[in-house]
Amino acid sequence: MAESNNSKSDYSSSVTIKSTSPTTTRRRRRWKNMDKKIRSELTSQDIRDLRDVFDAFDREQHGFISILDLRKALRVLGFRIKRNDVYEIARDVGIERLGDVSFSEMLEVIISMQGDSRDEYEEISQGFKMLDTEKKGHLSADDLLKAAETVEIKLTNRMAQDMVYEADQDGDGFICLNEFIDVMRQTNLYN
Missing domain, CATH: 1.10.238.10 (EF-hand)
Structure with a gap:
């Protein structure tokens, strides 16, 4: 029994409890x-x-x-x-x-x-306006690259061009507000 007490105390003295701040x-x-x-x-x-x-x-x-x-x-x-x-x-x-x-x-x-009443269109429109820094009414691949650089996200020219191509419904080579809204509403953030 003395041995088991010693081994028990040896065990408990070797266990360290990590304190939490x-x-x-x-x-x-x-x-x-x-x-x-x-x-x-x-x-x-x-x-x-x-x-x-x-x-x-x-x-x-x-x-x-x-x-x-x-x-x-x-x-x-x-x-x-x-x-x-x-x-x-x-x-x-x-x-x-x-x-x-x-x-x-x-x-x-x-x-x-x-908040309680989320206005998806307003949120997306604000995002579009932030990307459209020159207030042209559309986004180009260069606009996407500038935005990515601002927030230090790696985006290649090819990736930005592909994004524009995917979103561009009217074939003008740019993303207008309605196209931007359509793409954003398809993401999981707005489903």
């Missing part, structure tokens, strides 16, 4: 609470698509992005947001460390920005 605990708790809301607001495909956007800005694969990268990601998704507003929105959803935004926190921000 209060921030990590709050994030886990928030994710559990948010998980139901996320599933009710976003489809699994939406979440996968948004994960791709998040990963594009999480260049070092740490699982976090900066608040400025959050703003860039939101702009890519068609949200109009000023630099100062992103800090306020982040605080509103409970992001405590503004330089440290997790994927679930980004989803919280997106859901809070969508």
Whole structure:
């Protein structure tokens, strides 16, 4: 019996319990609470698509992005947001460390920005206007390349040309607002 006590105490002294920081605990708790809301607001495909956007800005694969990268990601998704507003929105959803935004926190921000009455056409139109920086009323492959460069997404000239070709319904070599809306409504973000 003495041996079993020794081996028991040896075992318990060799086990290390990893402590969890209060921030990590709050994030886990928030994710559990948010998980139901996320599933009710976003489809699994939406979440996968948004994960791709998040990963594009999480260049070092740490699982976090900066608040400025959050703003860039939101702009890519068609949200109009000023630099100062992103800090306020982040605080509103409970992001405590503004330089440290997790994927679930980004989803919280997106859901809070969508609001209860989501106007898909307005969201898509805003995205189009952001890409149409010269206010020409249409998008070219060059416009797509400039937008990709702005948010540091790798896009080749061929890829941009293919995107225009796929969206261009009238054969003029450009994407007009209606064509842009049609393409965007076919994506999982709007289904």
